Amino acid sequence: MSKEAQKEKSMILQKEMIEGLFSDLANAKELGKKVCYTFIPGNLSELIRTFDMLPVYPEINALQSAMRKKSAAYIKEAERNAHSEDVCTYVKCDVGMMMKGNIGPTGQKIPEPDVLLLSYTGCFTFLKWFETLKREYPNAKVIMVHTPYQENAEMTPEMTQYMVKQFKEEVIPQMEEVTGIKYDEAKLKRHLELSAKAEDLINEIFQTTKHKPSPIDAYFAGVYYIGPINIGFRGTQEAVDYYQELLKEIHIRIEQGLGPITPEGEMKEEKYRLVVEGPPNWTSFREFWKIFYDMGAVIVASSYTKVGGVYDLGWRHDPERPLEALAEYCMNCYTNMNIPQRIDLLKKCITEYDADGYVTNSIKSCNSFSAGQLGMMREIEDSLEVPVGFIESDLVDPRYFSYSNIKNRLESYFQMLEQRKKMEKEMETA
Amino acid sequence: MKELKEILQECKELSFDLNFTRAKNWKEEKEGRVLVGYMPIYFPREIIHAAGAMPVGIFGGGDIKQIIKGDAYYQSYICHIPRSIMEIALDKHLDHIDGFIFPSICDVIRNLSGIFKQQKIGKFVKYMDFPQNFLPEIGGVFYQQEMQHVLKYIKELNGVEVTIEALNHSIELYNRNRQLIDFIYRIRQDYPWRLSIEEVYCVVRAGTVIPVEEHNAILEQVCEHIKEDIGVPQDKIKVVISGAFCEQPALGLIRAIEEAGCYVVDDDYMLGSRMILGDVDATTDHPLESIAISYIKQSQYSSSIYDVHNPKENRLAKIVKDRGADGVIFAAASFCDPSLLDAPIFQNAFDKMGIRYISFQFSENINQYKVIKEQVGTFSDSIKLWENEEVVSI
Incomplete structure (x- = not known):
């Protein structure tokens, strides 16, 4: 209760x-x-x-x-x-x-x-x-x-x-x-102090997925978590309060050993831990998410939650250098990083969050994300020997969300993950 | 002076030589020479020349190169040029090119620079972030810093420290280059039958893969030839082509438009070679500043330059008027964000201005032009036959 x-x-x-x-x-x-x-x-x-x-x-x-x-x-x-x-x-x-x-x-x-x-x-x-x-x-x-x-x-x-x-x-x-x-620089500094607090908190929240089972889904639920920090509340006490509250709730879930909450309730078993690259599809968001949680797949890290700022590499707004901080913030957003940086960040996520696989959701109408994703995927697959999956959809055009195609591809991908897990278990036993 | 026919044939061969033979030979003629490849749209080639290197334009594989490996790097809904550039790179056509510059055009070309870095293609890869701030003391300074980075990369390869004299000399050469190209377009404005758009295209494009001194010599000769009253006028309308500034249409398509009844009196096919309008100051002690200022103050409109203070629709309308064109053909490469996102801006404005236009999309490797030819032919006929009727856009 x-x-x-x-x-x-x-x-x-x-x-x-x-x-x-x-x-x-x-x-x-x-x-x-x-x-x-x-x-x-x-x-x-x-x-x-x-x-x-x-x-x-x-x-x-x-x-x-x-x-x-x-x-x-x-x-x-x-x-x-x-x-x-x-x-x-x-x-x-x-x-x-x-x-x-x-x-x-x-x-x-x-x-x-x-x-x-x-x-x-x-x-x-x-x-x-x-x-x-x-x-x-x-x-x-x-x-x-x-x-x-x-x-x-x-x-x-x-x-x-x-x-x-x-x-x-x-x-x-x-x-x-x-x-x-x-222009009141003292006022800006006060906002920046609160920004840094919210950034610390959201970073801590996304780090909780290192727990097993992960208490949250860092992609499908993550898009809600990044709401306040991205849509104008960064720099406010309200945002700090929100993230403190959210973190408290997540810690309770961790203490109780609970997995992420989905639209259909709590995810019972965490079978696969994934890292996802690319924005989600919004027109069929629920159906899209369901394909994952039905298979026991939880997203432990995603690049999309970093579009409004990359905080997991240590960068924070510095109130002592207000305009420089704003400049660095802008430059440090995910899609403003070059392709090798993006690859390194994703590899770090896969390794540190102990992910079983890496999935690219390639968005038809977003070249900022999509152009280069195939090369990134190949590099990640080759260097980490992690199973990779690839699906295509769109942001807000329902004509480009094909439920059965995506489901088929993901089901095949999960079968591959299952096989791999079995083989790894057999090898361990042997 | 060579025969025009002979010059044109040479230019055509140079333009579509995916082995970049002339550039390769230039490099082999002297030890320590450096080749720097650049992608569309524009790059200040003057600075590469001044550093003792040679700029080499890389405009994709066109309809010559079959794409096999490149498709593995790009999804079907991304334009064609990055996959054909990857194909020619992976097939080792670019092996003798030392460094690569990716000017800021769009997200696709920007991210292609990252793929080049990841694949370790070339000795250096530079994404050239052109300023979107147009104050000389802000954007202009940043642009100079970007150029300095390129010069540093080249110096690491050939040891050349660029001097003011060398830069001013290179600026002069490229000023001359632009003057000669401009002369060709001015002649064509009034006498488009003297040199077809296909021929103009090859003459200009050839200049992207040979030393500027050689290109200037070619252009001088072409200009001499077309001062004469050659060719036979035909009953065609005059049009301006807009939107094909990066991925290039196949030569057959360029030809088809003119064959279908439209003299192309201006275009943005090889926009980079004509980007700067007028001369760059070649007499100062701060030549990089001159180049930066020329970009900020004297650039042609482009879909890759933020334009709200100098709206592109007004600038294109002025070109149409100045050239005496009857209409505009918007030719965008499929999935080309900058061009396609500009389309509603142009078209809404032209509807209000009463400028006639048609639009189509192409891909560099298409070689079936029947539908486009019919569309262009109909456009031409509609203007020729009903010139004084009320304007109805197609």
Whole structure:
């Protein structure tokens, strides 16, 4: 009884936070708040909060639309307006939603942007996305932050300085102009302190999957856990409270030796521990997850939960170097890391979390993730001799989620894992 | 002076030589020479030249190279060029090229740089992060730092310390190169029958795989030839091609568009060779700064450059007007994010401006053009026959 109550508390907290944000957005004008559209990777939540703006994340709206089965209609609307079938479906879903009145996931209208803050991190499509939105919202101020790619697997001082100069000479003055609020570095530092706390906590939460059985699923449940830290609450006490509560609940599960909670209740037996690369499919999220938990497969680490920031390698927002910290944060998001870095990170996860296998969910319309995944998979398979699986789907376009194809592929993959486990057991016995 | 026919044949052979024979020979002519491969769209070749190396354009395998190994690296829904570049790399066509530069175009080319690193292809691999900040003191400085990295890589191979004089000399050579190409396009604007678009394409593309001095000599001769009133005018409309700046259409497709009734008076096929509009200052003590400023202030529009302060639809519309074109053909490589994501922006604007257009997608290896030819032919006919009718976009 107490276990369920504790579990619900973190979920309730998150629900309240998100509802509060959408309610504030719906009443932005009355509240006198400016609205800032931005993206999850490289999101400058602390800076947005320093200027008392409300954030809108178009890709979150898109995935929420998909989970509510509304994305197909939005995508069609965009395609009727010259958007290609072959480009990012987040973009089309967002454009379609806008064309149909911009009603957000809670049923409330999302206000038009005062600022389009493009912290262009790890995804070229973001740039094209805001070029498109600028044509739709000509009065919005576009603030562009170019985040250099970690092409040589490093963040050099000159890369950081390039970003800091952009913050100082372009981003902050423009935010001051739009909001009429003077930049307050002490306020930013306070937010950054809270960010670092939340980052410590979420890192600890994702480390708990090292336990056997893993108390959580780091992919299907992980996408909920990263919600607050990614959608504008990083840098707030609310986020710290949420993650403290969540961690407490997870520790109770560990003490009780319990596995992850699924939509159909607790997972009884942990048969396979997997690391997953790539975003999930949102249109059939539940069905997709079910294929895994029905087979006793738990995801112990995923790259997708690192799109809004990689915290497991030790990096944290440093309040003493506020603008440098923001710069490093942007550069340190998963898709802004080069392919060998991504491979190393995934190999580390497979080894440290004692995973039995590695699965790539290749997303048709997300080249930032997908281009290079086959080479990554081969390298991981060769160097760790770990069984690899490969499936294809899409973010929010239901036309590209083929349940039976994915199920068949995964069933074959799990059979392979089963065989391998048997062989390993036999060898141990021998 | 050579016959035009002979020059054109040479250019065609150079353009599609996947063994990069001329570059290879250039390297073997003298010990310590370095070849630096670069992918589309644009790279400031001046700096490679000034460092005593030779830039070599790598534009994929086209319809010449059968893809077998490359498909194992890229899913079916990713454009064709990365798999054909992998194919030519794995088949050792690039073995004599020392380093590789991947300019920031899109996520696919960016991640291909990582695959090159992972596969340890070449002595260096550099993803060239072009600035998306267009203030000289911010983006311009960052761009200079990026160029310095490339020079450092080359110096590690050939020991050459680049001088101001060498850079200014290289800038002059490439200025001349762009002037000559520009001259060809200006002639074609009024007399497109003097040199077909297929021929122009080969003449420009050949310059990406030979020393710039040799290319300038070729261009000088071509310009002399087309000053003469050669060729026979045909009843064709004039169009601008947009969207084929990275993965290149097969030569047959380039030819088919013109055969179907459209003189192509401007295009972005070999955009990198024409990226900088006008000259780069070759007289300063800060030549890298000159190159950076030219990119920031004098670049052609591109789907890979953030444009809200200088909208691309207005810039393309100006090209259409200046060239006296009747319409635009949007030709995007299949699954090309930058080009396809720009399509609604262009098309919505052109609907309002009354600029006629059609669009299609291609892949570098397609060699059946019947459907595209019919589409282009219909577009041409509709303009020729009903020029004064109300505009209806196809």
